[in-house]
Amino acid sequence: MTDEAAADGRAGTGGRTRRGGRWIERWDPEDAGFWAASGERVARRNLVFSVLSEHIGFSVWSLWSVMVLFMGPDYGIDPAGKFFLVAVPTLVGSVLRVPYTFAVALFGGRNWTVVSALLLLVPTLATAWVMTPGTSYPTFLVVAALAGVGGGNFASSMTNINAFYPLRKKGWALGLNAGGGNVGVPVVQLVGLLVIGTAGAAQPRLVPLVYAPLIVVVAVLAARFMDNLGPVTHDTGAARDAAREPHTWVMSLLYVGTFGSFIGYSFAFGLVLQSQFGRTPLQAASLTFAGPLLGSLLRPVGGRLADRFGGARITLGNFVAMAAATGVVIRASAAGSLPVFLAGFTALFVLTGIGNGSTYKMIPGIFQAQAVRRGLAGEAAVAYGRRLSGAAMGLIGAVGALGGLGINLAFRQSFGATGSGTPAFVSFLACYAVCSAVTWAVYLRPGGHGARAGRAAARETPARVRAEV
Template sequence: MTAPAPTRRGRWIERWDPEDEGFWNATGERIARRNLWFSVLSEHIGFSVWTLWSVLVLFMGPEYGLTPADKFLLTSVVTLVGAVVRVPYTFAVAVFGGRNWTVISASLLLVPTVAAFTVMEPGTSFSTFLLVGLLAGIGGGNFASSMTNINAFFPLRRKGWALGLNAGGGNIGVPVIQLAALAIIGASGGPRVLLGVYIPLIVVAAVCAALFMDNLASVKNDTGAAKDAARDGHTWIMAVLYIGTFGSFIGYSFAFGQVLTIQFGRTPLQAAYLTFIGPLLGSLIRPLGGWLADRYGGARITLWNYVGMAAATAVLIVAGMQKSLPLFVSVFVVLFVLSGLGNGSTFKMIPGIFQAKALARGLEGEAAVAHGRRLSGASMGLIGAVGALGGVGINLAFRQSFLAYGSGTGAFVAFLAYYGLCFVVTWAVYLRRPIGRVPATASASEEKAQLSYAEV
């Protein structure tokens, strides 16, 4: 039976049932897509602000008085704050509503951007730069709230594509700001020019969210979902896997330019010509990772993706030791692509895992779907927060490796070991055996669905 059309109070939708195909085809898909596009816009600007300092440090020459270790510490702090704020941003969707929080979170991006515009000049103390960098971290929180919100709009069969597109559109904010910096550096502009470009874009994102997005009443006031998700072991297992994919993506995005300037002696302009390629391709391929996971299973795609990431890292170690810049850059781009692909496949796993657990508990039909949607949406924010901490680890690992050995080789050895760990965890937990047993009373169709989702 087709669900009734959604009703509105202001920008609130009272009834939402995307699993009903009649409802989805009649009104649901159009509304969900509209919210997806404007969610992407806001998250895109958020990622750009979050990774702003990976670009700004390239502008900061000797006159700023910062050492390479200072710059790695600065980008580590920015990444850390972006990871931590993802937790409250996950709760915020249930407290304020998805549309309302998108307006608020987009508007908040003005704070770090205007602050950076104010202090960006030689003579500013390192502690001031650290403080302003802390503010930029709030841009990383937009991902958590955006993914939690969009997860509720789409049916399970479309989540891999929708979440991949939402996240990929946000991730692409990284190469876009790097390209903007390249153009401005090439035109002999300064960092304040770059910051001045983004201030009006932030206003546009907030206004568009206010005018074109919706809140789902079914999501509001369910703050207990995050607590339930935090108690589930699979939330933390998936967080470990997401550290390997997204942690790599965001960590390398912050560090790549600095590695090129320190280890290979590239100038800021020469580094800027190369740094955007990897994040751009990694962002564009994330929806493909979600689509492949929809079709073949997220765990399978994730498993073999970690094989590729480990192989690429091993080649990077060789390239670094031989000081081969062409090999190093080309393989680093491959590693970015694989991290983006893995981002899409790991996030597709999350709804499947909680749907499988709902079926294993004996829930059926809409009750199983609602249970899976509730916990998967909440867990995404927590997983995203922990995953972003991988970016902190990568920048700190590079900092220590350059201090100890004068190169990034030691850091890459540690990353290789971690990808091996993720391969083992993916196989042992999600491919070696199903998540839960099928209830004895389950029908043949339910058993088939259970086994399908058990391999997520």
């Protein structure tokens, strides 16, 4: 069996070829020869179409952050009600990330990408149907909840791409995959700005209708060009094993601080500008996209920095900087200074992007080091790390996304009680302080558990199993 045959899905195990799809039965990205001959090309192709699918998923997930900007007085919904509308898809998307992680093992990465893309048609068309004054608030809540399916795409996409790449390239690959997906947030906000600026605030249905044909195109491309990896299927027990690992929950907390902040701020930013600074829908839409765009584009940079300097070091520095930027936002919020507020908020978006990349780089390194601590070496250590890190990513992504729910609920409470977002930002500052302390104590403190694991991994063959956490 040649590497080329294995990489294009024609080869089977024991002379058997899977039927009904594009299946790859042998996949060993840690083998330098395999990677150079065919693996890198196949991995890159799957990454490209994974990014496209995840991008559309994020756009649909964040659709209601745009829809609420169209809801003027004739909709009869106050700011607290709008913040709750934005929070609902965040909650649903977070919960769905767990079964979406299982779906890759059950059905194959390519197959599930096609199915999950087509599922996006349901919330898209439903939103176009109900977006009119006079629709009841419970109806809006149900349709907003449907948009949560877009949030699930992230977990299955990241789990799938994690299996395609060798450890030494995971930071960049996962950062690029997630960053390309995250760009869906500012893009849908730009679409909303374009609609408001051209057709007016009375035409919200045009926004979801733009996405319906794009969803079909992405599903067709995924079916045509992506692959399923046989070695990672039918291993749903990996998620159970990952859930038993304390590091899964430590990293979940850190991801609440980075990704939870990114998605929560992305969904709420326009409403904050409207509620606290009196911006019109057009003014708010024109300011909301820049921060999420920068955060999305810098996620691969965070992964690359983590590849070079270690994920824990970058993550700790990032949380300290996020605390400082939050201090600027608190001061600007209390003083009513929009320019300083925008500067501080933009810095927060940039830092959430970098932190998203660095935290996700830590995950495969942690489980690779865990394998070494358990006495595994070589291929056994690589297989253990890949299995557990892929499963953990879904759980970590689910918990991390709940941070976005917390942010929107905090804003809802803050504006409802004081008419300002300042109390909410104070609570976010405390969260970043906790995340900084946990990162240092677990992964950087001399003699800490993470530091010991990293040293144990470094004593193994560097080219194969070295793990920097």
